[in-house]
Amino acid sequence: MTAPSNLRAILAMVIAMGVFVTSDSCMKLALQNAPLFELMLMRGIASVTICFTLILAMGQFAHLPRMFDKWLVGRGVLEVVANLSFTSALAFIAIADLTAIAQTCPLFVLLGAWAFRSEKLGLMRLFLVLLGIVGALLVAQPGTGAVSAMAGLAFITAIASAARDLMTPNVPRGMPPLVATFTVLVLLALTGLIGMLIFETPVMPGTRDILLMALAGATGVAGHFLLYMTYRIGEARTVAPFMYTLTIWAVLSGLILFGDVPNTLAVSGMVLVALAGLAIIWLDGRQRKQNARLAA
Template sequence: MVMAMGTLVTSDSCVKLALANAPLFQLMLIRGLVAVVICLGLILAMGQAGQLPRTFNKWLVARGLLESVANVSFTLALAYVAIADLTAIAQTCPLLVLLGAWVFRGERLGAVRIVLIFLGITGALMVAQPGSGAVSLMASLGFLTAIAAALRDLLTPNVPRDVSPLIATLTVLLCLTATGAVGTLAFEDAVMPERWALMLMVLAGALSMAGHLLLYMAYQLGEARTVAPFMYSLTIWAVLAGLFVFGEIPNSLAIAGMALVALAGLAIIWVDGHQRRLARAVQN
């Protein structure tokens, strides 16, 4: 999960840089095509071509459509909002995954986890700073990103276990590419990006493929309540990207909100580990 977050932040940073040279959906299309080509190459190289028909499994397609919603809302806001701020808001995703696992699967949370979840959401609101202007409105798209991404991750265990992670990744990438194509045709006038922007999108496509593959594998290998909190490493990656790539420094309220979101996530990890240790001690 930590590796997935780092690669996805780097991919989004490439897109944010390229947005100065080409429109949103066209960049999504280019990034998606690169990622699909790389993923298909890996599938063929690994001898998994026989699984290609499973790309259209209903659960995989549902994950891909939700990822498209998350990606469009995040990338649209990325042109206006600091990457660290937007990422911190989207970091409510693990909290929503935990809530969803409680509501839909009956996974036990307990009062402490529920309090920590709402503290994390409060921290995200501190980062978004509702009512502070147009930027705040765009920052609110981060919550849509979080909701869509949480639903995507909650669907992951429904995917048959024998489906290759590369096939699952390909479905997401195809949905993202299709979204970029539809958006380009419907809302944008295509332009020819400069060479540097194209290179950034090639890199973004490769990183996007790797990030989605790692994300899928994380949720297949571990329980949602254990894996999801490690998504908070995304905030660290995003702050570093904002500082060193874009020269963005969050304001004091946003920094406090980021800290609250991260601390809530870390506290959930600690609570989970503590309860597991107690359970093992009782068994022994």
């Protein structure tokens, strides 16, 4: 991968994390009035409709049968596991705490890239990833709830998300990103429908909840699209650490929507996350220059 490609992938990752937090925040607000699976279905209907409209507008309808590609379906199933685990815990754990636990995902991505794709990791990069995790924990400062059974769902989210991201490069080249996104969104909507029919008694949603799920659906489309592109145009070892910015976005959401003010430890954690990410960029740049000199 070239340096410009990695920089674009990093930017896509940072923005993707921001819009995912927006979607999760809408879900957390709506969970006060409606059951989980019904909200997943409402969000799914909004996101599927938006994505399908974009596919039509961009003339990609002919590619729609490719949504059943085995790698796309596999990514979708893993996303269902990750999303369901996260949203199930969202009603019981603060969004910043939950996000901090889920931030072990980049470590699993990097370890998986080393184990299954032979991407070099190195002790320094591993140290920086661990430093980023420490920073993320300082930002969210998980309390006693982190030991609960619900906190375990966040680790399931991290592992499933890492497996999803590692699977992305196996998707056939030339697959339209919107079609890949559509597969994930359809599976999430179907999960909401099945779960609602089996486990819940539907309630009449209010206007506020409908608007929240419409926004959650729109940001969900943007997030999945950007995340897919991130791992198609960038190296996993370079872009994965920037998933830590999810914690920063979550703290900002908590501050704006729920009145949670970050303390000195949280600010220190944000600095550690940023420094770890910048150091990895610097290491990759130095390694590329060394490789170029050796090749010359």
